Amino acid sequence: MERGQGFSIAGRLRSLRFAWSGLLTLFRTEHNMRIHLAAAFAAVFMGFLFALSRMEWIVVAGCIAGVFAAEALNTAVEKLCDALHPDPDPRIGRVKDLCAAAVLVTATGALVAGILVFAPHMGAIFR
Numbered sequence: 001m002e003r004g005q006g007f008s009i010a011g012r013l014r015s016l017r018f019a020w021s022g023l024l025t026l027f028r029t030e031h032n033m034r035i036h037l038a039a040a041f042a043a044v045f046m047g048f049l050f051a052l053s054r055m056e057w058i059v060v061a062g063c064i065a066g067v068f069a070a071e072a073l074n075t076a077v078e079k080l081c082d083a084l085h086p087d088p089d090p091r092i093g094r095v096k097d098l099c100a101a102a103v104l105v106t107a108t109g110a111l112v113a114g115i116l117v118f119a120p121h122m123g124a125i126f127r
């Protein structure tokens, strides 16, 4: 936001357009994001199939949002690193490894939460 500019609906809508454009770029350019998207669709499909409770939907939605946000931040830092320091540098490598670790931790947490939410429903089918 530039200094001296007041709040305006048009300004907020413009910011929303930028965020949407970032989201589209993420899905178009990041292969990992397509895997996250496929997992999210599978979780939502199974959520309707098993008629999840409100609390279970909150867990699923939180996991999907968390993984997408982690991947967006990871991609942003990667692009910033490449723009500021295109040459190989062990410090840049460490920064990228740390960001990748953040995505891994988030995705693993989402996987564990997904198993805890869906396993009892699947177990009920085979009982």
Ligand SMILES: Nc1ncnc2c1ncn2[C@@H]1O[C@H](COP(=O)(O)OP(=O)(O)OP(=O)(O)O)[C@@H](O)[C@H]1O
Residues within 6 Å of the ligand: 030, 031, 032, 078, 085, 086, 087, 088, 089, 090, 091, 092, 093, 094, 096, 097, 100
């Ligand atoms: N400029 C660099 N200097 C040193 N090591 C780097 C550099 N760029 C990347 N690396 C190393 O290579 C790894 C992969 O980097 P890259 O930018 O290809 O990320 P990625 O996770 O493979 O990206 P994507 O998911 O977009 O394919 C990094 O985690 C880091 O260890």
